[in-house]
Amino acid sequence: MKNIYTPFQPTLTQPGLHRFELNLQIKTMAIGVADGMVIHNNTIIYQASDLRVGLINSNSA
Structure with a gap:
């Protein structure tokens, strides 16, 4: 399983x-994650x- x-x-x-x-990873780290949500x-x-799940599906496509 990928881990962003x-x-x-x-x-x-x-x-x-x-x-x-990579773009998603940078945004997520900059904005932060609270209570398991991406803000x-x-x-x-x-x-x-x-x-x-979305990233896994994109990889298998």
Whole structure:
């Protein structure tokens, strides 16, 4: 399972996905996570578990 809080490790197979993932990682670390939620502009977008599932599905596509 991918973990967006681990150091970014690019691969050559899916550069678009990893660019998105790096961008997400930076935003998440800058804004912070409270109570298992990802906060963006004071709005709860995803629960962390939902976000992980989305990244896994993108990888398998």
